[in-house]
Amino acid sequence: MKLKKLVLSTTATSALLFTTLGFGNIVSAEEKVSTKDHILNFILEKNPGLEKEELMADINKIVVDEKKSEMEILEQIKNELKSQEENINKGEITTLGNNKGTKIIGNSKKGNIYYTSAATWGLNHGHVGMYYKKTHIVESVPKLGVRSISAKKRKVEKGAVVKSVKVSTKKKNAAVDWGKGRIKKDGYSVNFATNRTTGHYGSKNCSKLIWSAFKLKAKIDIDKNGGLGVYPRDVRDSGYTKLVRKVK
Known part of the structure; x- marks a missing residue:
């Protein structure tokens, strides 16, 4: 062979x-x-x-x-x-981070946060803000940066949620007061990808505002997965948050 x-x-x-x-x-x-x-x-x-x-x-x-x-x-x-x-529900309507939803979020307790479906500059990652008093919310939005808006005027999408943060009232108030103090001082940043690694002061997006506030003043990490970027859904799904109500 x-x-x-x-x-x-x-x-x-x-x-x-x-x-x-x-x-x-x-x-x-x-x-x-x-x-x-x-x-x-x-x-x-x-x-x-x-x-x-x-x-x-x-x-x-x-x-x-x-x-x-x-x-x-x-x-x-x-x-x-x-x-x-x-994680995106393909049926969600997006609000581009603007005040264009179909529902009103309404009043809630100081220190609570809210989440609504939203796309900011193309990525449908949602949007978050927090109550610095019962009737008003502090949040960061494109073009305006960190701002105050009446809870009775803040439009959100159906399915939006209000959640409480499981931390002492003293720490919660300190976090919210810090966030309120950034109004008209900090602009908006489009960087979600690495926003955990950037400074707490200066331009920031909605989830970075809340994450920084609780990280600095309440000493808790309100980011669900602790990745390089903290996204609105990471805040919404954090183990430190508990559902208060859902917008129907």
């Missing part, structure tokens, strides 16, 4: 050698660049208005602080965004 010769191309030979030596998962530098660009584009697509330079500056800081690779951080941000997409 004659033996057949096995002729391998240079590429095939290299692949066989790498596999034999246990390097089957080696990725070329070109493929890594391609993957990095793909993830970056996905993140920027889901955070319209966020500049690539700003995002990369935050990522580079996280790499140093957490001692992780750039790709590990990018993958983490991507997975958080995909998780947000998976």
Whole structure:
């Protein structure tokens, strides 16, 4: 019986050698660049208005602080965004973070928070605000930044919820008073992707406002998953929150 010769191309030979030596998962530098660009584009697509330079500056800081690779951080941000997409009820009506819902949220106790379906700059991640007194809410919205609005004028979508925060009244009041103190001082930031890693003062989105307030003054982390970005649903679903009522 004659033996057949096995002729391998240079590429095939290299692949066989790498596999034999246990390097089957080696990725070329070109493929890594391609993957990095793909993830970056996905993140920027889901955070319209966020500049690539700003995002990369935050990522580079996280790499140093957490001692992780750039790709590990990018993958983490991507997975958080995909998780947000998976949690979206496709039947939700979005309000673009504006006061355009079909229902009125109404009054509630100081320190309570509310959540409504909303899309801000393209990503339907919801919107949150908190009561700094029974009749008024502090929240951060595009263009205006941190503002005050009457609870009797704040429109939300059907299914919006009001929730209490499980922390002492003293700490809760301190958190809310801090949030109120940011009115007309802090602008709006479109960066949800890495907002946990940015400063507590200065431009911020709705979930960063509430997260910072309770993190600084109540010493609790009201972000459900503790990822690099704190999104409105993370605040809504935090173990520190308890349902008060649902808007029907």
